[in-house]
Amino acid sequence: MESDLAPGALTECTLTSLEYGGHAGVKHHGAMLAVPRGVPGDTVRVRVKKLRKGYGSAEIEEIVSASPDRVEADCPAFRAGCGGCQWLQVAYPTQLAWKQKMFVKAMTKVLGVRPDVRPVAPMREPHAFRNKLSLVADGQGRFGFMKENSKSIVYFDQCPMELPRLQRLYRKLVHRSFPASVEQIHARGTRTASSLVMYAEKPSAALHGLARRLEREIPGLSSIAVRTRNGVRLLAGIPFLTQRVGRLDFFIPPDSFFQTNYFQALTLLEIARRLLELTSSETFVDLYCGVGFFALDGAAQARRVIGIEGNRSSVEAARLSAKLNKITNTEFWPASAADGLAELAPGEVDALLLDPPRRGCDESVLRAVARLRPSRIAYVSCLPETLARDCARLIDMGYLLGEIAPVDMFPHTYHTEAVVKLVAR
Ligand SMILES: C[S@@+](CC[C@H](N)C(=O)[O-])C[C@H]1O[C@@H](n2cnc3c(N)ncnc32)[C@H](O)[C@@H]1O
Structure with missing residues (x-):
């Protein structure tokens, strides 16, 4: 149906969803409107800003009646228009429920079936967490x-x-x-x-x-x-900062990746540990290992741990952190993910963790993983679309989807981190 709305129009609607990008959404007069800073259940008077082919955006001019899930945003920066958080006006349990829904939707779209996804692991106090x-x-x-x-x-x-x-x-x-x-x-x-x-x-x-x-x-x-x-x-x-997460101290160089929320980093580590089920006779590969976050933790359970990472200062920091924590069964290889995996033989790796950048894994990396055929994989990701795409490829290559555990690393934003277990068929 053609929308009878036009840019500049003032109209009243009740918002129904939260969407990727952080805005609230509503289907209204035949158009899908994106409404920044809205909350599902709000009845609002909005000014239509843009409209094209049934999709548009609109700004709230007046909240006619507030959703029971709307809260006062307790932040002067947010009130001044800062774009760091999108959901400070949404009650925290409601944020978590929508993250889960959005995550399931993104996975279902790519996988073609609706996977079982655990509730998003929350932060106890979602304040003062960004490092x-x-x-x-x-x-x-x-x-x-x-x-x-x-x-x-x-x-x-x-x-x-x-x-x-x-x-x-x-x-x-x-x-x-x-x-x-x-x-x-x-x-x-x-x-x-x-x-x-x-x-x-x-x-x-x-x-x-x-x-x-x-x-x-x-x-x-x-x-x-x-x-x-x-x-x-x-x-x-x-050259390095040091930070303790759980029982380990990590060296962090200025140009290295490190999880941005130390509290939830520990939750992530505990989930990965539970899903990997490492034993003392096994070899564990931490691919895209950064400063050795998962590798150094896995060292307490596995016989041999290999971390593969493209950033040399991260590798240097991982090696120094192993010494600092008196860990002797880790090796850190400065290499691209594909080149590092090429050094290993099928049967040599029992469990593998993948934590690639947002764009996910190259096809060559997924093929190299499938060639090694570890009995289980933990895939850690902050972008459901690329996570789902890569899981679909691994399923094609002989893996079954296991537990899917999202974690709230980034409260008050629409971003979701997740760990997915895959098991060899
Ligand atoms: C999301 S971070 C994960 C780091 C680590 N797992 C952690 O939790 O701290 C992704 C890492 O992959 C590395 N990286 C990116 N592309 C790579 C590639 N093609 N080969 C190897 N490492 C790569 C980056 O330098 C970065 O350290």
């Missing part, structure tokens, strides 16, 4: 957060979702002027320290000077680096 801070330059030497659906920037003194250490760091950074060459700043916090990476065209004397001043002036800021097209270079301080 990464990403800021963008406003062109005038100041830094802030990206505004939702726009290229403009919002400034504020507090982000309640960041670790307290990063909130303090942000307050020190937001009022300071940086050289115009710095385009972005990424910071990471641990229990005891923080690190900062400035994104710039090239290292310069001005950046070196700034790094030394920041190190002197900001308590706990112990590592300052610059990222250019040629990689990451330390400008001041130490």
Whole structure:
């Protein structure tokens, strides 16, 4: 049916869903409308913004009657338009229920059957959990957060979702002027320290000077680096932060991946451990292992553990963390996933964990996994679409889908992390 709505129209509707991207959704007058910051069950007066081929977006002008699942967003940044969180106005149990629904929908679409998916493992206290801070330059030497659906920037003194250490760091950074060459700043916090990476065209004397001043002036800021097209270079301080997760201490270099929520990282580790069921006679491969997060944990259960990772500083950190934790049965191979797997023979690997970037695995990697035929696989992913696609390929290659366990790593956003078990037929 053609929609009788037009851009600019003011109309009243009751929202019915939450959707990938974070907006609420409603089918209204023949059009599917995306309504940012809506809550299913809200009756709202909205202004239609865009409309094309039955799909459009609309902005809330007035909440006529609020959904019982609507809560007050307790964040000044969100009220100022920050795009970091999309669901602060949605009650936490409702967020979890919708994450589960959206995850099932994405998997079903690709797999062609509706899989059994466990409830999303929640955070006990979904506040002050983010250990990464990403800021963008406003062109005038100041830094802030990206505004939702726009290229403009919002400034504020507090982000309640960041670790307290990063909130303090942000307050020190937001009022300071940086050289115009710095385009972005990424910071990471641990229990005891923080690190900062400035994104710039090239290292310069001005950046070196700034790094030394920041190190002197900001308590706990112990590592300052610059990222250019040629990689990451330390400008001041130490090359690694350290963070404990569960019973292990991890070295984290400034340019390495690390799970952004330490509380739920432990939940993820426990789920992976339960699904892998490693025994002391087995060889376990942690593919895309980063700084050895799953590999070092698996070392306590397996006989031999091999971590494969393309980023050399992550591999170096993983090796040092093995020493720090007195682990002697791990090897870390600096290699692409496909090249690393090519060094192994069928029958040599009993269990394998995959935790690729958002784009998922290349076909060559999936084929290399199938050639080795580990009896079980744990696939960790933050993007259901690529996870489902790769699971479908592994099913074609002789695996059966086992437990599917989503974890809420990113509260107040539409993102969902999950671990999927696959078992050889
Ligand atoms: C999502 S992270 C997971 C890291 C680790 N499992 C963890 O939990 O900390 C993905 C990792 O894959 C690495 N990576 C990306 N492409 C790769 C490739 N083709 N071969 C090997 N490693 C790769 C990245 O450097 C990154 O460390």
